[in-house]
Each structure stands twice: as C-alpha cells, then as structure tokens.
Amino acid sequence: MLEAARATLGMKGRPNTITRDYARRNGDEFLSAAWCDQAVTYWARQSDNVAAVLPKGDRAYTVWHAQDGQKLGRWFAGTAANLKAHAKPGAIVFFDWKGGDAIGAVDHVGVVERNLGDGRVQTIEGNTGDACKRRVRSASVIAGFWNPEYGLEDDVPEVVSLGAGQDQKVAAGAEMVVRWHTEFTDDPKAHGDDGVAVRASGTRWCVCDALVKIGGLQPGDELDVAWSRYDRDGEKFLDDAWRLTCHADSTGRVEVSLGGQLSLSTTNQLRLRVLNSSPRPATVEKVTTARIALFKR
C-alpha cells in the first residue's frame, strides 16, 4: 500500500492517472472531482489490498470510507493518545479541518506512512493542494483513523464472462482480435472496457476458457485460435500464452474449446485472437463466449 502511495508522490492536477482510473469504473464526473479518496482507492487496487482497504468497494466519498472502518469495528477517534498508541503505517487517516472527530464532518483522507510517536503522524495524501505529497498532521485536524487488515485475501477469484454478441469477419490470410460486446460479471467495468482486452487489477493467475465457433470455411481449412498477451495499452503483442491450430469439419465449421492457465499483471492485457490462414474469409459467430477466473497469487 505504501509503496503504491510513494509511487504517486508528485502527481498533480486533474484529470490525472488516479482520477482517470476511478472514472473508468465509476463515471466521468470523477475526472475533475476531489481525488484524495480516489488516491487511497488507487493505491489499494495497485497493491492488491482491495479486500483490506476497500471492504465496500471503490471509495471517493471520505465519509463513507470512514464508516466502512467503523462498521468493521476498527475506527479510532483522532485523539493524540489514540494516534500515539494505535496509528500504524498503512492506517487510513481522515481529517476534519474544523477539528472535530465526527465522521460526518470528514473533509479529507490520507494514509499513515509513519507514526511519529508524539501524537502526530506523517502521511501521504492525494489532492493536498491538488498534488500528492507527504504531510505531517496532528490530532487537531484528525477526525479519526482505522487500520486495515493488510494481508487479507479474497476468498473467491474475480470471474469475468464475455460474449462476442455479434458475428465478426476474419479476412482470408488475416488475423483479428475478438471483440466482446457482452460482459457478464459482478464488476462490469473492471474488464473488457475497450471491448477486446481483459486487464487484471494486480498480479493474477488466470484460468481461462473460450468456446469459439467459426463458420464460412471449407472442409479442411486451417486457422489458429490463441489467448494472447499484449502490453497494457494493447499496442504491442507480447506472446501467445495458449495457441491451437484447428481444421474445419465436413460442414466448413470450427468449434473449439481453448482453455489455459497464464499470468496477468498490471503491465499487460489478455486478448483472444483468430488467425485465419485459409484462402477464404471466416466468421467468428456471435455465440462465441469466454470465461476468465483471476486468482490472487
């Protein structure tokens, strides 16, 4: 968590990487909104601490985030004695510039980097003067804080289920990346935002399975289907994690299940490719589907 926060020191202005990341999942109105808690959300997601820091999911509204800690029974009022005794590195610390300890009056949030031992803490904060900086804060402005249970693992993997949704042509001798027009998942904006890519929010071990149906071929025509990794922006092909060569059946169709296990991280993305080496165009049918389970490593 702290490493992720340190990595953003010096970020300033808006929109920025943090607000773009939040807006991608929660709406463009956050692009230019106050981003102190968006920063905490970003650091948690970048460091695989979502379960510990964001028990109710993404947070930009500081009051709700403070209440999350209170509901977990982890809330400490922002007294000098509590800070001295209980504020650990990684604690989420909430500020009320009027000096109160009421959660409903929380203005701002940051993360404790060090407990100074004198009733004060040294923090890293996003959107302090519209920048990410180190600060020193005392009980006079701290409403309270809570210590996330770092190391808490999610019990179940993230699962994203995708459907092609529309027939998609592959020219003779050409390749294409399957575009997913339908996504069935509990977190619909977490994956496949550009319609082709699956991106992990941290280092993940992935078990993927695609049921690919292709028509328009002649018996014996050859093509390849592959789970392929690209760089994060999708501009550079990296490798085929799993690739299978298929031949059309007697009706000129290919129906293949392509499964595999592979790793994803925040530096790459996953796509399903069809490489048509036959002399005629093929059609990836709309019923093509895929399911990817992402496990923390």
Add this chain to the structure above:
Amino acid sequence: MPEPSEAELVVTGVDTHDWGATEDDEEQVLRDLGYVLNPLTGIYEGDGHPDPDAREDGGA
C-alpha cells in the same frame, strides 16, 4: 427525494478546502525523517530513514 450520488457527495463534502492545517515544523520533521526535497516539484522524496514501526502494519 432520491439519495445523492457519490459524485454529488464528493463535490459538496470532500476537499472543499484545498489546504488543511499542517504542522509548523512539517518541513523540518520531513527532513529529519530522511526525506529529500525535490526543488523542482516541492515534494519530499526518497525512502527516508528506516522506520522501526514499519513491520507493525502486517503488510502495508
């Protein structure tokens, strides 16, 4: 009346003041912790001196 959205709550209730009160000795404390001021950005950078409490957080 519908509940306000998170975005509406953020606009009205978060960081409406750009600067909160910091400590008078903030810069001296940051220097004493071993951080180094980058004069171009105004940011105190680096890892600082080792923190004896750093292991208490269980992985933060």
